[in-house]
Amino acid sequence: MLARLLRQMPPTARAARAAMGVRRLAAMPLHPQKKFASKYFDVEEVMFADQPEQIVRGGRTLFPKLPAALEGVKQIGVIGWGSQGPAQAQNFRESLEGSDIKVKVGLREGSSSMKAARACGFTEEKGTLGEMYKVISESDMVLLLISDAACVEEYKNVFKALKPRTTLGLSHGFLLGHLESVHEQFPADVDVVLCAPKGMGPSVRRLYEQGREVNGSGINASFAVHQDVTGRATERALAWAVGVGSPYIFQTTLNAEWRSDIFGERCILLGGVHGMIESLFRYYESHGMAAHEAFKTSGEVITGPITRTISHDGIKAVHDNLSPADRQIFKTAYCASYTPSRSIIEECYDSVSSGNEIRDVVMAAKRFDKYPMGCIDNTRTWKVGAEVRKAGGTPEQRKAVPVNPLTAGVYCAMMMAQIDCLYDRGHVYSEIVNESVIESVDSLNPYMHARGVSYMVDNCSVTARLGSRKWAPRFDYILTEQAFPAIDAKAAPDEALFQRFLAHPVHDMLKTCSSLRPSVDISVS
Template identity: 60%
Template sequence: MLDFETKIFDKETLTIGDRTESIVRGGRHLFDRLPAAFEGIHQLGVIGWGPQGSAQAQNLRDSLGSAVRRVTVGLRTDSASWHAAIDAGFTPEDGTLGEMYDVIRGSDMVVLLISDGAMAESYQDIFAALQPGTTLGLSHGFLLGHLELMGDRFPDDIDVVAVCPKGMGASVRALYLQGKEVNGAGINASFAVHQNVTGRAVERVLGWSVALGAPYTFQTTLRSEYLSDLSGERGILAGGLHGIVESLYRHFGDLGLSDEDAFRHSAESLTGPISRVISQEGMIGVYKRLSAAGQRRFAEGYSASYPLGFELIHEIYDEIQSGNELRSVVLANRRLARFPLGKIDQAGMWRVGEQVRAERVAEQIPLDPFTAGVFIGVMMAQIDALIEYGHPYSEIANESVIEAVDSLNPYMHARGIAYLVDNCSITARIGARKWAPRFDYALTQRAYPALGDVDPALIADFEQHVIHDVLRVCAELRPSVDIFVE
């Protein structure tokens, strides 16, 4: 059973469903505890300037102040991001921007936020640059999985910890900035302590999460994190969602809706009113809002999508757990120089979406019960699969629901689902492209042709599912502010 002790932060034990879990709440009122949490850390190096690297470097710099001597960004000197880091206020002249390996060698704590593929290719050089007693921080457990595939391990003389924000980097930064006005605004995070050589790992990792602005931080392990995270990216958070909306768009077109209305009833409905209600009232809140006829239509969609979603999530999880999915990410990264990832927003559906968003009247977007049923059916399938595999409730709720409706879907609503899939991490982009067609095919070829039947037992399980209580507890910890995306 997971547990931790902290003398600097306040650990709370929550009853979540039929379990108890310990968490730490965040907030700017805790920033005065950061010097104690980061005692012994003079330079904190953030390596990488991708979505997470840029967000975390700025949040840590803004939060830590004099708690560390400096937060320094480490990049390759020929990196295309070098000038972007300078524009954000990190400069070679004041020692806050430097060559990647120089920064690693000179830092007491290294937050490694380069792409998974880059980590897989360069981890040996990175490990060689780490000084004994350094705290190595990750925001994804992918490297652990890769090391195990290679028969390798982390150096024995360093701490290894992780803080994994449950949202994209842009959300981590945007909600942190909103937190200046509303204390506690931010993105939830999980944390893990894989190695604690210094005896300071727990306090440092909790301080890191608080400094990022996480409203609440829950415990996991590196292995549990990458298994659930990669499953979520390929499932309901990106790949599954992309396949769902493409199948729904064509389905509504087949029913006679115009292209514009088909988009409103599929993508707009899902990223708009459906996600907003789930965020505030949970999945059961969507169901309860529907009329009797709407609940029947919801049940049709749910009964069709849940079994196929459950099957696909299990396949995804098996591919990740076996190492196949990790290998495919590493191999895909090696091909990128020759075969760059193209954009996925060129199909007619996404062109229609640009027009619909430009003419959007928020109050006129329908909460379509069938779309809700299909989407929530796959979401519940992912939840049940992760429960079956033994993940903590907080991790399941965040990876399957909260990250979607409080971080990713608002960005998709503002800028398009295809836009987000094209602007997230390389690992997520690769996974979404691989698995979205599988969800699309399963729904189009197997689910929709069999519509009409409702599985009463499946709907009864949904109505009384423990996840509704889990989300209720999580909602009580939720900041009062919604993310703002222009």
């Protein structure tokens, strides 16, 4: 049966499978998507390597279409003021300016966030700020942007407060993961949709502000329709993504999103890169490098030139831009780091998919009052990093640091290991690239480059912050224990592994993505 299916695959798909040495058929994702259509937004089909996917192009030119796409919606309730709430509430309000659709923020009575919301122009006097359950009960579209742990604590009351035929919007599928684990479901009489910007809230707001005069500036997003009761769920989900400023909108499912999102932030997006820089810094110091130089060669190289190269030209360009001698160092570091990284990455995906990470987040929330999360940039690595940033000029000037081939090999190996894990688990190409590459280089790494690891991690969700703290030490240890000794021993590279890297379909995927990037790069200085 498998042999017959392989013979029936188109040549490009067979070549991709052979190049990757993977176990599943590229043309048969385990998280399939249904085709969608829109009356108000143009839907395009694009090829990611051998896989067709549908996208919608956003942009400010579409803002006048939002009221029609949101037909039946008189009030949008934005619930919560955490990482995503401030950005999405302000962006959506600006995008709907001049329409009769109200964006109203809902917060707990007496919340300390009330003051911050008022400072952003949401007030009781204007009817744009109120108690969360009252806002939920009176809104036609509810964007539930409270923390994941709060969702678990409050969802039964939230469901009771929803009007029938309301559209419930989520920016993360965490709640679905929890409902599955306790064998419950969303209310049957409401739409359930997703708009998941591929970056932390400050990035969503920052790029929207940068792009006020530039069409197509923003953070890309994924959307999904989990339940469609009104018959308008797709239009409302797309309008939401356009309204918060997403220049390109990709389709996913709620089930695939929560797995890939929780997993990705624990690996290369946050936890993996955090642990990697810690281990590289110590490695270079142990080999006689001065402290500032060690941080430049690890943290600055990753968040500066490597990030910029991948953002604009793809992962393979990091290798191709090196000299022949440096390519050999890259190869050795890549092959030494891939398998150790992959072992932790596979464990992490299993932990996420099984619901263990969701349970960890829920349990941790109960300890916060007594044991809050501590600061993560007090180690020698990040204190030296702060000195480097202070002494080294602007973030743009610091991006000129030369690429170290060993650092590049380690970083690309971890990124590719995550890509392969998601591919093997059946995620579609756009989701693989967004959760492993785009969010990293276009949203998160620039913040670490400008202000350090704590600023990057702790402007994300509580789920992400907890996951980064839990998994960063695992990546740190396994690189120190396994990858670096192999590099020092000059272990012979695995030629087959490296050839799979050079011929990997992700390079074609990223070529497609390079044509779907925001019109301006984020500036965080």
